[in-house]
Amino acid sequence: MRKVAAVLLASVCTLASASEPVVDRPAWGKYFSDAGVTGTIVVVDERKTPATTLVFDRERAARRYSPASTYKIPHTLFALDAGAVVDEFQVFKWDGVKRTFAGHNQDQTLRSAMRYSTLWVYEGFARQIGEPKARAYLRSIDYGNADPTTSQGAYWVDGNLRISALEQVAFLRKLYRNALPFKMEHQRLVKDLMVKQATSDWILRAKTGWEGRYGWWVGWVESNEGAVFFALNIDTPRRTEDLPKREQIVRAVLESMNLLSE
Incomplete structure (x- = not known):
């Protein structure tokens, strides 16, 4: 057990600066138990220096899962860079095939495709983009296991691509700073597409993801005090019934940190 704990601690520390403390938050378990789900959340609070990494369920936070639709964040950068999409105004014509989610059954732009997670x-x-170029992009941003292979279905949902909650936050911190190897205007556009809520004091940028067995909510809150990043991953045994709990739990955690007040 001590050896496993040491490996997990090393996994956390490699994703944060050596000077940044990592603190377990067992009290956050209440938000998961109240919602009746199992999961993990990683929060990096940059409002003070050095930043602090706060974790509930450190073992799960280091475990990799399919990113599902949270992958639309880096995937949009790849598509812009590769010329698969020109800008947020380009229209993608609906093929007329009726899909489960009503928001998918219409013409799309980047903004609507992000909002509705239009697969x-x-x-x-x-x-x-193709698999070889996707692999190169994934490696260039050090995204999880950087494996875009699949035997069937989308590789970020049904394939081999995997990422942990800790790695999700590490990626988001780079995007926040426009520090990814992509044009600054593309990174700024993706961040604009991610806006979930905004007040005069703060902006919440976030993206959901759902593989079927588990779901994500990842993003950050930015204000004049600095940014607070988060990545939540929960099991969803009751499927769509569990999906609202992703945002519910994250908001409870952030509100306990005096964030998201209006």
Whole structure:
């Protein structure tokens, strides 16, 4: 057990600066138990220097899962860079195939495809980008296991791509700073597409993801005090019934940190 704990601690520390403390938050377990789900959350608070990494369920936070639709964040950068999409105004015509989610059954732009997690738009990007280039992009940003292979279905949902909650936050911190190897205007556009809520004091940028067995909510809150990043991963045994709990738990955690007040 001590050896396993040491490995997990090393995994956490490699994703944060050596000078940044990592603190367990067992009290956050109440938010998961109140919601009746199992999961993990990683929060990096940059409002003070050095930043602090706060974790509930450190073991799960280091475990990799399919990113599902949270992958639309880096995937949009790849599509812009590869020329699979020109800008946020380009229209992708609906093919007329009725899908489960009503928001998918219409023409799309980047903004609507991000909002509705429109899978068919991003499947089109994947075909245009191709596996070799996708692998190169993934490696260039050190995204999880950087494996875009699949025997069937979208590789970020049904394939081999995997990422941990800790790695999700590490990626988001780079995006926040426009520090990824992509054009600054593309990184700024992706961040604009991620806006979930805004007041005069703060902006919440976030993206959901759902593989079927588990779900994500990742993003950050930015204000004049600095940014607070988060990545939540929960099991979803009751499927769609559990999906609202992703945002519910994250908001409870952030509110306990005096964030998201209006």
